[in-house]
Amino acid sequence: MIRKVFTAAIISGLFLASCNGESKKDSKETTATETTVKEEIVADSIINEDGSKLGMAFNNSKNTATVLLNGEEIELEGQKAASGIWYKNDHYELRGKGRDxxxxxxxxxxxxxxxxxxxxxVIDKTGKKLQMSFNNTLNKATFLLDGETIHLKGDTTGSGIQYSNKNYVYTEHQGNMELKKDGKIVFEIKK
Known part of the structure; x- marks a missing residue:
């Protein structure tokens, strides 16, 4: 009798564990499908100098874009662009490169x-060249020094300007410029 109860308990446990495994498997498949769908669409919005906002959703798998301007939703089809983006329909056309x-x-x-x-x-006294690009809209800077591209984010300062990332800090104040890497000056111009 004890053997029959024990056997029934083991079979029931295996059955329940089996059902649980299938439930987890189904759950994983559903999550993976939802993630894939979310990754197909890239959404962004941008504000122009007049304060108007353009909402955009790009469906990369379908090569379409939906833009929202002044409450109007506009569907556009992707076109082959030499560079940047190009979407259009019978009346509208969206072109751009980067954020322009x-x-x-x-x-x-x-x-x-x-x-x-x-x-x-700018060129320092030793002849070393630093190429700088400041995106004031995004408060970011990109530098090119000795073949290395350096991406920095603007910091709040009391005076002058400062941009930094994990390793670099760039400061500029009253015509003096300094770029430090891990605390060591790698480029400097003093007035």
Whole structure:
């Protein structure tokens, strides 16, 4: 009798464990499917200098874009662009490269955005060259020094400017420039 109860308990336990395994497996498959769907669409929005906002959703698997401007939802089909993006329908056309975008309706510009970017190249007293690109819209900077590209984010300062990342800190104040890597000066211009 004890043997029959014990056997029944083991069989029941295996059955329940088996059901639990299938439930977890189904759950994993559902999660993977949901993740894939979310990864197909890239959403962004951008505000132009007039304060107008353009919402955008790009479905990369279908090569389509949906833009939202002034409450109007516009569906566009992807086109082959030499560089950047190009989407259009019978009336609208969205073209751009990076964050610089232009939306036209029947060949008239209805939305335009261009980041405020300042580029400069400076040379220190030893002849070392530092190429700098400041994106004031995003409060980011990109430098090129000795073949290395350095991406920095703007910091709040009391005076002057400062950009930094994990390893680098760039400061500029009253015409003096300094770029440090891990606390050591790697580029400097003093007035």
């Amino acid at each position: 975008l232009e939306l036209t309706k029947d060949d008239k510009v209805v939305f335009k955005h261009k980041d405020d970017v300042v580029e400069s190249t």
